[in-house]
Amino acid sequence: MEMRASEDIDISTDITPPLIPLSFSLLNSLTLPSPDLSTSLGLLLHHRPSLTGRIAGLLSNRHNLTSQNDQLSHRIRLDAQALAAQIANHCGYTEPNDCVLEEAMVALCAVLTNAVEVQDNEGQNLGVAVFGPTFSWINHSCSPNACYRFTFSSSHSSESKLRIAPFIRNSQQAQVDDGVWCVGSEFAKEGEQSNGPRLIVRSIKRIKKGEEVTVAYTDLLQPKAIRQSELWSKYRFNCCCKRCSALPFTYVDHALQEISVSSHDLSSSYLNSIFVRDMVDTRLNEDIDDAISEYLSVGDPGTCCKKLEKVLMQGLNDQLEGFEGKLNSRFMLHPLHHLSLNAYTTLASAYKVCACNSLSVHSEVDRNQLEAFDLSRTSAAYSLLLAGSTHHLFKSESSLIVSVANFWVGAGESLLSLTRSSGWSDFAKVGEVASNPFSVKKSKCSKCSLTDRFRTCILNGQIRSADFENVSNQFLSCVSDITQKVWSFLVNGCHFLKSCKDPIDFSWLMSTKNSSTVGVRVHVNKTDISYSHESETCARNREEQAYYADHARANIFQLGLHCLLYGGLLAIICYGHNSHLACHVQTILDHEESFV
Numbered sequence: 001m002e003m004r005a006s007e008d009i010d011i012s013t014d015i016t017p018p019l020i021p022l023s024f025s026l027l028n029s030l031t032l033p034s035p036d037l038s039t040s041l042g043l044l045l046h047h048r049p050s051l052t053g054r055i056a057g058l059l060s061n062r063h064n065l066t067s068q069n070d071q072l073s074h075r076i077r078l079d080a081q082a083l084a085a086q087i088a089n090h091c092g093y094t095e096p097n098d099c100v101l102e103e104a105m106v107a108l109c110a111v112l113t114n115a116v117e118v119q120d121n122e123g124q125n126l127g128v129a130v131f132g133p134t135f136s137w138i139n140h141s142c143s144p145n146a147c148y149r150f151t152f153s154s155s156h157s158s159e160s161k162l163r164i165a166p167f168i169r170n171s172q173q174a175q176v177d178d179g180v181w182c183v184g185s186e187f188a189k190e191g192e193q194s195n196g197p198r199l200i201v202r203s204i205k206r207i208k209k210g211e212e213v214t215v216a217y218t219d220l221l222q223p224k225a226i227r228q229s230e231l232w233s234k235y236r237f238n239c240c241c242k243r244c245s246a247l248p249f250t251y252v253d254h255a256l257q258e259i260s261v262s263s264h265d266l267s268s269s270y271l272n273s274i275f276v277r278d279m280v281d282t283r284l285n286e287d288i289d290d291a292i293s294e295y296l297s298v299g300d301p302g303t304c305c306k307k308l309e310k311v312l313m314q315g316l317n318d319q320l321e322g323f324e325g326k327l328n329s330r331f332m333l334h335p336l337h338h339l340s341l342n343a344y345t346t347l348a349s350a351y352k353v354c355a356c357n358s359l360s361v362h363s364e365v366d367r368n369q370l371e372a373f374d375l376s377r378t379s380a381a382y383s384l385l386l387a388g389s390t391h392h393l394f395k396s397e398s399s400l401i402v403s404v405a406n407f408w409v410g411a412g413e414s415l416l417s418l419t420r421s422s423g424w425s426d427f428a429k430v431g432e433v434a435s436n437p438f439s440v441k442k443s444k445c446s447k448c449s450l451t452d453r454f455r456t457c458i459l460n461g462q463i464r465s466a467d468f469e470n471v472s473n474q475f476l477s478c479v480s481d482i483t484q485k486v487w488s489f490l491v492n493g494c495h496f497l498k499s500c501k502d503p504i505d506f507s508w509l510m511s512t513k514n515s516s517t518v519g520v521r522v523h524v525n526k527t528d529i530s531y532s533h534e535s536e537t538c539a540r541n542r543e544e545q546a547y548y549a550d551h552a553r554a555n556i557f558q559l560g561l562h563c564l565l566y567g568g569l570l571a572i573i574c575y576g577h578n579s580h581l582a583c584h585v586q587t588i589l590d591h592e593e594s595f596v
């Protein structure tokens, strides 16, 4: 089964009304050991599996999930026994019979195949839910044209209408029970009291009438091999979408897994050996994963930053046992490799925590202000690098919009908060620049229409494809200009960041594409830096320092504002104007205004 557009749909359109779940389990109120089991029980209490192996119209995929003698099928069997025992108990039997066990198996497989994690506004995992066919018949694509969000409000816009319909191939007709697809039964009714999660599907691309509507079942910022492996281990299917079938790989998939080699005695063709590539991938993955997991469990952000930056700067330099003896090479992550992106995300957050810790630990006021300022500056630079690098990928793969929206908002927040740092006083006379001197209203950019676009969109909730393209081009042009003015200031003191020539325009990567010694350091070109922090710190007097700092601060404010507004616009496209992220952007803008 699949879902298709029943009309032409523009980008940024809700394509279903709010849908109510068939079954939902909150993480903190489980009667059974796992949310999957509780959700399966909820499903079974109201629906019986049909002879075709579906339950409430949902595919159980029972055969594919349980036919192999592997860990997944073993786990499903054990869980199904626990579920069957619970049902038997509920019905007053002492032992579950084969029929109950089979029903438990079908319900559990249907939950594994169709359930989604429900997240609150902050992205925290609340539990697990299964929805009816309107949502559950939507297939996966690694380049999807739709996304979904949750809402917890019981009122919804009267405009939201169903714009998709099931498409059933002849061979599947027999699988669907009469009455399963019943328009209206899954939709939240006006004034309904229940306050559980509702799910809304929204277009992130233009979709033509009759085109299949797809969503992502996995993280799209992962390379093909990882996406395929996750889809196989969870759902047991091989994705054959356009992105996965592209040969050679799409630019995005190539970049997400690119590793370069530098060596005196080996050519980069060695990386083409799957054996060497897998070995290098595994080792680099372990290094990044270890640093991040240690940070998440032990909570030492400083050590994590050092470890991650070491991997980003030095790559893998060990002797590796290869099939032709020992390989004495250096393997570097490409700046757009998916592990680099993970590292930037963690570094942005870890430096921010370091900055907060620094303010709370030191007793010498001036020293801690300066240290916290430097750490916040580095955190903001990593946020900008993350947003810029994923945006670069987004230009080739527009379904990355959902991640990119969050990253631009994060970069905007981080840059704006940097402009409020008391550390600026180090550049001028203490106390003079303690509050934020910039106004959102007065800082309206003369070159782009972002502020107006955001305000219009936050009111009416939609942007047309053509408008969006224009706004994106204007935004990129402004942000590239401003970034050139402040990047050297933002990255001062951080070796890895200094080695990234431009966090927005990645054309510098292309020029070195065929080099076998692609180390990020080769891209450093100090002559391109329009003005550098070094020149500020060497400035002869405090007036000069203050002058440079004022300019840097004003530019960082402009940069932050652009990132935030653009992130807000993307948030409206992906989640709607009433969404948490769009409202969050509005709140930051109001907050900034209140500083003046």
Ligand SMILES: C[S@@+](CC[C@H](N)C(=O)[O-])C[C@H]1O[C@@H](n2cnc3c(N)ncnc32)[C@H](O)[C@@H]1O
Pocket: 001, 002, 057, 058, 059, 061, 113, 114, 136, 137, 138, 139, 140, 141, 235, 236, 237, 238, 239, 240, 241
């Ligand atoms: C949530 S259901 C989607 C609807 C399903 N096609 C149906 O007939 O009910 C998920 C299951 O659909 C199938 N599926 C989804 N996307 C797919 C894709 N891109 N390629 C192959 N199978 C897919 C897999 O069997 C997966 O476990």
